[in-house]
Amino acid sequence: MDIPTLRDSWLSIEKVGDEAVLYFYSHLFMEHPEVRDMFPLSMTTQRGRFFAALGRIVSNVDCLATDAAFVQQLGRDHRKFRVVADHYPAAGASLLATMEYFLGAAWTDNLAATWAEAYRAVARIMVTAAEEEASAPAWWEAEVVATERRSIDVGVLRIRPNQPYSYNAGQSMAVQIPQRPRLWRYYTPANAPRPDGTLDLHVQIVAGGQVSATLARTVAVGDTLRLGAPIGTALTLSADFRGDLLMVAGGTGLAPMTALIEQLDERWRSTGEASNVYLFHGVRTQRNIYDHTFLSELAGNRPWLRYTPVVSDDPAYPGECGPVGTVVAKTHRWQGETALICGSTAMVEHAAGELRRAGLPASAIRFENFDGGHPDNPTSNTSGAPTEMAHQVTTWH
Numbered sequence: 001m002d003i004p005t006l007r008d009s010w011l012s013i014e015k016v017g018d019e020a021v022l023y024f025y026s027h028l029f030m031e032h033p034e035v036r037d038m039f040p041l042s043m044t045t046q047r048g049r050f051f052a053a054l055g056r057i058v059s060n061v062d063c064l065a066t067d068a069a070f071v072q073q074l075g076r077d078h079r080k081f082r083v084v085a086d087h088y089p090a091a092g093a094s095l096l097a098t099m100e101y102f103l104g105a106a107w108t109d110n111l112a113a114t115w116a117e118a119y120r121a122v123a124r125i126m127v128t129a130a131e132e133e134a135s136a137p138a139w140w141e142a143e144v145v146a147t148e149r150r151s152i153d154v155g156v157l158r159i160r161p162n163q164p165y166s167y168n169a170g171q172s173m174a175v176q177i178p179q180r181p182r183l184w185r186y187y188t189p190a191n192a193p194r195p196d197g198t199l200d201l202h203v204q205i206v207a208g209g210q211v212s213a214t215l216a217r218t219v220a221v222g223d224t225l226r227l228g229a230p231i232g233t234a235l236t237l238s239a240d241f242r243g244d245l246l247m248v249a250g251g252t253g254l255a256p257m258t259a260l261i262e263q264l265d266e267r268w269r270s271t272g273e274a275s276n277v278y279l280f281h282g283v284r285t286q287r288n289i290y291d292h293t294f295l296s297e298l299a300g301n302r303p304w305l306r307y308t309p310v311v312s313d314d315p316a317y318p319g320e321c322g323p324v325g326t327v328v329a330k331t332h333r334w335q336g337e338t339a340l341i342c343g344s345t346a347m348v349e350h351a352a353g354e355l356r357r358a359g360l361p362a363s364a365i366r367f368e369n370f371d372g373g374h375p376d377n378p379t380s381n382t383s384g385a386p387t388e389m390a391h392q393v394t395t396w397h
């Protein structure tokens, strides 16, 4: 398969932008009106996500040869949209029709055959993975059992899945709320798995956001949320992990860190084995430090945990001030810890850059960013982090 030509042709389509996205969806919904209901009613912010991912993943088909896990996970995760094998030729035909329309004379028979072959290879893996998972739920329902407004812009929800829901600390899952049908967004449990199965979500209200404000403000006790399967491996720790950790969180990027701290705490309480954890939580103003009481008390009782809130936009704050990445690089002397970073793309990009400049090797830095789509997507390095680091953490796990 001619991979460079495949990638080049996709780059040309990316340059077309919104017009190609619009063409793709119009083609898909006109030829297959039955799939329209799987997609959000209004697709303004989301519109490009599926199409962009589709082209990127198919044009990186060569990665499948070394590791297909990401695409398998994607296939299993598509069960929550009610996608089945019969739908794949429809999306493939619309993808190829869009390429043909915009590439004009550059769309040769050879190129068409290459794209068709690459699409079939990706689709086959997604379909097989989904079919192998057929006995597991396509989604889980979870009841909201408590809500709390934790700070001016963060709501905390406690939910209880109605069937066993198995995940690892540091993973996330897609969530759909009853008030916003078909608008799935990822959220991250802020706790390690509990015996009673409940999960806490930290939800930052994003101005103009379609889901976060309603989730944090309107969703109430007794409401039922829908959850996709747990996903993401960049921030998880294997059971035999024994190193120390430097955690750098921005806003609700704190959620996976508190889940991991709980996981380590459990090990410490049962075996006495501790990993040193240096947690830095970056927020804009003092009022945004939303888990201060809990974390300071915990750090007071755990010799292995140090917690430092960092405020970026208020020089009068009587603690650490500045962008969290800069403060970490300035105040923390790296001693071989693994660095975990989580927050917005801008925050992750900045913190990763500062840590690299402070001498951390790429292999010591792992990250997840909250603005992207499906975690672990090896073809989207939206964080802008150094390429070798992106390869290190977003391999096809």
Ligand SMILES: Cc1cc2nc3c(=O)[nH]c(=O)nc-3n(C[C@H](O)[C@H](O)[C@H](O)COP(=O)(O)OP(=O)(O)OC[C@H]3O[C@@H](n4cnc5c(N)ncnc54)[C@H](O)[C@@H]3O)c2cc1C
Residues within 6 Å of the ligand: 045, 172, 185, 186, 187, 188, 189, 201, 202, 203, 204, 205, 206, 207, 208, 209, 210, 211, 212, 213, 232, 252, 253, 255, 344, 368, 369, 370, 371, 372, 373, 374, 375
């Ligand atoms: C793997 C993963 C895990 C996540 N976990 C959490 C979590 O635990 N807690 C949490 O609060 N969020 C989390 N997010 C972000 C979450 O999925 C949503 O993107 C966020 O809640 C905004 O959704 P929305 O529908 O309100 O905004 P949208 O309607 O999707 O977006 C509205 C506008 O806001 C912009 N925008 C989107 N997200 C942000 C942001 N974070 N900051 C600033 N601008 C933004 C968009 O670009 C758009 O212009 C996670 C994201 C990923 C990919």
Ligand code: HEM
Residues within 6 Å of the ligand: 035, 038, 039, 040, 043, 046, 047, 049, 050, 053, 054, 057, 058, 074, 078, 081, 083, 087, 088, 089, 090, 091, 119, 122, 123, 126, 174, 182, 183, 184, 372, 373, 374
């Ligand atoms: C090779 C085939 C496919 C690939 C690589 C692919 C990839 C993706 C990716 C990466 C996303 C974004 C997920 C996220 O960010 O959470 C997505 C979303 C989606 N996909 Fe697919 N997909 C494929 C086939 C299909 C098919 C056949 C259908 C059904 C016709 C479908 C329906 C959807 C829907 C409904 C969404 C959500 C869109 C939204 O929220 O706006 N996909 N897909």
